[in-house]
Amino acid sequence: MKQIYLDHNATTPVHPEVIEAMLPALSGIYGNASSVHTFGREAKVALETAREQVAAFINCDPSELYFTSGGTESDNIAVTGTARQYRDRKNHLVVGAAEHQAVLAPANRLSTHENWQVELMPVDDDGLSSSDKLRELVTDKTALVSIMHANNETGVIQDIPALAAVAHEAGTLFHTDAVQSIGKTRVDVAAMDCDMLSLTAHKIYGPKGIGALYIRQGVKIAPIMFGGSHEKRRRPGTENVAGVVGLAKCLEIAQRQMDQDWTHLTGLSDHFIDTLMGRLPDVRLNGSRSQRVPQTVNLSFAGVEGEAILLSLDMEGIACSSGSACSSGSTAPSHVLIAMGKDPVVSQSAIRFSMGRSTTKEQLDYVIEKLVATVERLRAMSPYYKRESA
């Protein structure tokens, strides 16, 4: 049976060049980067070289970059660390309604346990947030605005410089989760004018369990973990030198491939959407067609459960996702699609196909054949399906 992987937003295979770059740091260079002896100093050099490379990629100073275990940890440090820093002066946070749980959950916890008021920044039916709306939400009590760059379920890209400008006008810090955009589109912290930015390696052919948080020079956030002076006390714990080397390498590869990847994935995505919609009625693309990372295609299939499609495709060797992978297992409709004003039934019929560098047109043609047959079969059995466009 063919095996086709269309779940690159969940994670990606590690690029062979990344593995090769990491090997020395897993074998010869095994010292603790905090040790003062030669072994430690060797590890420290590898760590700091990688920091310089990652910092150059996002256009910040190496001193502004803190390595973490990935996107979840970076988001938690940004949201909770800012709230704890400002708790005597401020009591209000604004977070995007379509954020990943790595932002929503710490914000909710601050609301239930630490008396913060959390306001959700709405998105329109295309998944986009407006700066005018943000202007209405921020007050002089707002400590942080956190709005993601590209959405993990729809790929929709927000206008971060415009949103950050509104936050700054109000004297508020601005954080963005760039986990799904880094390495796919330009992520430049100076151009985006953000105070904090989260990133991870495993969505861009790097290893799992390594990421970073950019914190602009001069921005103070309280530590949320304790036990060591690593990463200037903002993320204590022995540094994952091999992971950091892998992160730097996957970004180096992304840098040289970015334009080519974008063109390749735009062509594939257009082919997939147009061919599928030409073959099947009542299929909707969720999220803006133009303002998105092209590798992500989120489609609703009227009259059928996304979960049923997912399982049928899995039996055909095709891996995709219904809702966000992190919340799969739950049958609740996606909070992202609900935030976009989609009907819960439409939300439950959604499937996310996320392509990658190795995806081909032939693979997608195979997926289209299987998908058309699956949806037609499920619709024929569905008491809910009435052809909308007949």
Ligand SMILES: Cc1ncc(COP(=O)(O)O)c(C=O)c1O
């Ligand atoms: C937008 C977004 N933020 C954060 C995360 C969490 O990143 P990590 O898996 O590196 O903890 C993910 C992973 O799915 C994501 O898509």
